[in-house]
Amino acid sequence: MSIEQEISKIRALYATYFDGRDADSFISLFAEDGILVVPGGKEIVGHERLARLVNNIPPSEARHIPIDAEIVVNGETAHCRGPYRMDDAGTISTGQYDDRFVLTATGWRFARRAILPDA
Numbered sequence: 682m683s684i685e686q687e688i689s690k691i692r693a694l695y696a697t698y699f700d701g702r703d704a705d706s707f708i709s710l711f712a713e714d715g716i717l718v719v720p721g722g723k724e725i726v727g728h729e730r731l732a733r734l735v736n737n738i739p740p741s742e743a744r745h746i747p748i749d750a751e752i753v754v755n756g757e758t759a760h761c762r763g764p765y766r767m768d769d770a771g772t773i774s775t776g777q778y779d780d781r782f783v784l785t786a787t788g789w790r791f792a793r794r795a796i797l798p799d800a
Contacts, residue, residue, distance in 0.1 A: 685752045687789050688759055688782055695794070696745035696765075704735040711791045712783050718795035743769035747778065757784040758792070765796075775799045 682690075691710050698707040708728040711717070717725040717734070725734050750763020759782040767774040776798035783792040 684754050684759065684789065688752050688761070688780075689749065691782070691789060691791065692747045692750075692761075692763075692778070692780065695791075696747055699735060700741075700744055702735055702738065702740060704732040707735050708732050712785055715791045716793040717791075718793065720796055720798050741769065743767055750778075750780075758782065759789065 695707070695710055697703075698710065708731045711728065711731060714727055715731065717731060719725065725731055744767065746766045746768065748764045748766065750761040752759055752761040760780065761782075762777055762779045765776055765778050776796060779793075779795040779797060780791065781793040782789050
C-alpha cells in the first residue's frame, strides 16, 4: 500500500469510527499527542481527551463523508486539505479538513486535524 493510500484509509476510518462512536479505534488514528481542532478553534489534544470527546457525544444518524484530496508527503510528515460532507437526517453540511500526518512507530497517524466548516 502506498503512503497516499494509507493516509486515505485513515481519513476514511476517521468518519467510520467517529460516526460509530468507537472511541478506542478513533484514537488509534491519532499520534499520542495528536490534535483535533473543532469548529470554533478549540483544540482537543491527546488520546485521553479525544476518547472523552467521542464517548460524550450522543449517538446520531449523522454521517461524515470525506472526499479525496491530494496528499503531499515530505519525509515523515504529510499534509492534505480536502472537502468533507456531513449528512444529518437530510441536512447537509460541508467544509474542509486540514490534515497533518506524522509517521509513527505504528504507521501514519493524524498529528493534527482541523475541521473548517463552510460559512
